[in-house]
Amino acid sequence: MEIISHLVDGFAVAGSPTNLMICLIGAFLGTIIGMLPGLGPINGVAILLPIAYAMKLPPESALILLAAVYSGCEFGGRISAILINVPGDAGAVMTTLDGYPMAKNGLAGPALSISAVASFTGAIVATLGIVAFAPILANWALAFGPAEYFALMVLALSCLGGLVGDSLLKAMVGVLIGLMLACVGIDSNSGVYRYTFDLLHLSDGIPFIVVVIGLFAVSELMLMLQAHHGDVQPVEVTGRTMFNAKEFMLARWTILRSSVVGFFVGVLPGAGASIASAMTYSMERRMAGKDHCFGEGDVRGVAAPEAANNASAYGSLIPMLTLGVPGSGTTAVMIGALTLYNITPGPTLFQDQPVIVWGLIASLAICSVMLVLMNIPLVKLFVKFLQIPNWVLVPGVAAVSMVGVYAVHGTTFDLIVGTLLGGFGYLLRVMNFPMAPFILGFVLGDMMEQNLRRALSISNGELEILFASPISIGLWLAAIAMLIGPRLAKAIDARRNPAPAA
């Protein structure tokens, strides 16, 4: 019952005219950002975060804006996947497999509408999941002390190391570079200046927004230039825009199943939308038996990944809200948004800031409704945005990103650091270093150090405290399993089934 009254309060927050407007704008912008190839949820959230802050939006509105952009991106990614065979964001890679063939067969309209309904279902299932599980997890996490927190953060980082990218070594290097950058600035416990090189601007540390814009805006644009081959024309949407009853009946269980699976995959740290959509796509393909045309334009092939990637995007908000430990790059940026407002995410958030948490959860539901209502009839309008030529889009994104960075402190020092980090990020990405561990390391750096020092202060310097409670032992074991497990499984798999010679 308590949950219902909280939810009512949440809807009161999210339903205020300003927040509804913010939700609508965020959903609209998010769809466009998600749709544009190259720009995904993390870039969208990264670019809009500083602007929300500069506009002095209250924290709950800022978070609602970011969440709206986040879910809008997951909706938008499918449009370019279906119409130009280029995924708008990582989660939509699988959607291209059946979406583009459908569009080629003149079924662009049904493909877009069924995937919108699938996305909507995924989002709603995941919102219900958050309402059901998040308070329980938050309650349980209240028992965590600093030692448990430290172990939890190690677990989050090693999940990323185990799952993201091809190389454990590269993921570890990414994490450590992030942690290293987090060390810059004045040490809050002792007042010692660390790695500031007597630069006044560095004494508060490298601002979070600067790192995010450098890594996810500047370097992204450089990569776009590297991959630039002229503008692609989308397939025209002709014929019916709605799916028919037959298509819906074929896909309905697929949508539900994929939503549930996607949600649980999303909750795991490290496993994001792209893993969820790939998993459900192959699951559905296997379950379809012989009676399918996957790969040539099967509605289920469009519905499964879209339901899963929206559900997992929302699911990944759970570790962020309840534990204060993000499981993905995008949620790491959102954590950064909260810390900008001096709000420490974590289990106490549910007690101390119910307005923010429940307002956010309610706005997720409102956003999904807006998005599905917006996406089916207005799809032709959105396609127009796909025709914005890169020669105006790219300088526009560059300028907007810089405005955001400048707005926070009003110094060009931040802009210069951001650009240099962007160049560094470009080199890292060309060498296939994953970026999510980097940003997660940077976000978690300060929290990790503080919890480690607090734990060791309690035990007067004895390291045993880190492994003293059953919870922390469990977390350490899980961390080791996450690091070694996926690779061990791969090695065993490779030994059992030697790869057929290509």
Place this chain on the structure above:
Amino acid sequence: MSERIFGVFLLLLSAGGIFIGWDLKAPISYEPVGPRAFPLLVFTLLGICSLGLVLSKRPATTWAPSPVLLRVGGMFVAVLAYALLFDKLGFVISTALMSIPLSRYFGGTWKQSLLAGAGLGVILFLLFDKLLDVALPIGFWLKPLLG
């Protein structure tokens, strides 16, 4: 090869980090773990990992062909110049100057690029500074004119 070179760079970086970090001591300490422990831990682990990058067999990095790399470098310089001149020239002028080369790189004709530069400079300034109340620099050249 690129990854090995990068590994050497990181190795030097971690050596420098440890060297600087060694002297980070609090004048008065209230806790068993001081300000230098965590950075030293991070730099040591980074050193070990970068040694791994240097010593293990690394896959070759595929760099873009050199004309493309040159363009990417040019774009980086343009954005860096933008960052440096942002408050000196003011938002409108610096944005226009940054937009023109970027536009050209992404296939705009000269006419389109000039249009994009001028349009973005003015429209974004009006949008952010006037409409959304995000203060942007006007630039030293306009200040005396406006009084």
